[in-house]
Amino acid sequence: MADSGHTEVESLRLLDANCRLGPSNLTTENAPSSFAQLQAELERCGISEALVYHSLASGYDPSFGNERLLEEIADSSGFHACMVVIPSDRSEHSELSVASRDLFASKMRAARVFPRRHRVSLSGWSADGLLQDLASHKIPLFIDFDRNHWADEFVEYDQLFRICNTFPDLPVILVREGIGSTRYLYPLLEKFENLYIEISYYQVSRGLEEIAHRFGAHHLLFGTGLPDYSAGPAVSMLLLSDLSLAEKRLIGGDNLRALLRSAI
């Protein structure tokens, strides 16, 4: 049964799956890039928790930025750490080259790859060593193709098929998909339970409802794209969607919480 449409934001217990700490070359003057600014903006928009990666990990050096991230969020219970990884060369990020217990000791709960920006291949010969490692621990993998506009055609859907098919225990989250992606995504969602869509840019009209009802609300993760993009649109879309409160809560944060808990 659909929610009345008058859900309070707080009742969704929002956990932002797509949030970055630190400035980037795209960050505008007033964007909330510091820890305190980001925390305040999340709070202003009714978001209680965030899975964050660091701009210095994605835009400078993974190990450098991952360590900076842990330092900056050390005293915050609402922030969860997402490690930026380079699939082709694990020497570039020390955390995953050691045992998983060290990963968890360092509070890292998820990994994020940037195939385009970091110029790495997701093909088996390049990425499968890391993907196997992540899959064996069920560590969620966020794949970020640096999409700007919905019509950009550089997401490697064939590789997504291959990864989801080869590693069924690996939760694969595709970041910032847009309105031009549905004809690629639906056949994949039909086949793979381990594929998830982060919704910060997924402004398909009634798109959340369609995925939830055809493939299951467990495939969707709320995200904002902060601090490059405003959080309001994604919050508004989920809040006013024609979904039950239970479905909104799953998408809003409970799906990601379950994934982070399942990592072993």
Place this chain on the structure above:
Amino acid sequence: MSFKLPASIRIIDCHAHYGHYETVRIGYTDAAGMVRVMDRVGVERACISSFMSIGPDYVTGNKMVAEVIAKHPDRFIGYAVINPNQPGKISSELERCFDEYGMRAIKLHPALHRYPIAGPAYRKVFEFAAFRRVPILSHEWGDSNLLDRLAREYRTISFLIAHTGFWDGRSEFPFAGVVNQNENVFVDLAYTNIYYGALEELVKLLGATKILFGSDFPLHDLAYQLGRVSFAKLDDEDKRLILGANMLRILGE
């Protein structure tokens, strides 16, 4: 500061559509479905053109819109569309759209018609719009100098710049001068990838009286687009103007 809009704010979507679009799958394409979404999100009326009109067959598309506004006259306002590649039919189609179908504005799409906004066929449209005193929403207006010349030449036309002129919120807004110098030029917000704080910046540059809420609905999610305004760091009066009062004024209501 709150993102909960006062109930008194009327929301008019100045840039919406109807039907199927070739590039993107739209999950529902019927007027009743659109009304259900509008009710849910709190949008009073949407100004629509058919994707058929800006796509392969403007005559059939205009008829589709006519049927929708006839069935839901209190929820939809029709945009008339012509094909500049068929200049001989422009006047008769516009007369049909306004005199028979009850449309109240004109939508131009130079990109999909692959016809320059400065081309002679559009002159017929401007003459018609000026005489009838109707607004024109165009997907693009070329450079700001051209729009400035048009705005000064046709003072009875309200010129609506779609998609914030494709401004993403980071660079200098290229239409700031022409909007500020001409009372009859406005900016529509229907755009997808706008960086953080862009709307607040736009209000600083232009003032809230020159900005119109538009969504591209049902191509884009209506609530998502509304969230850009409702969550913005603006006061309720600015939001009232942007979300509906400005467009109502343009429509003469």
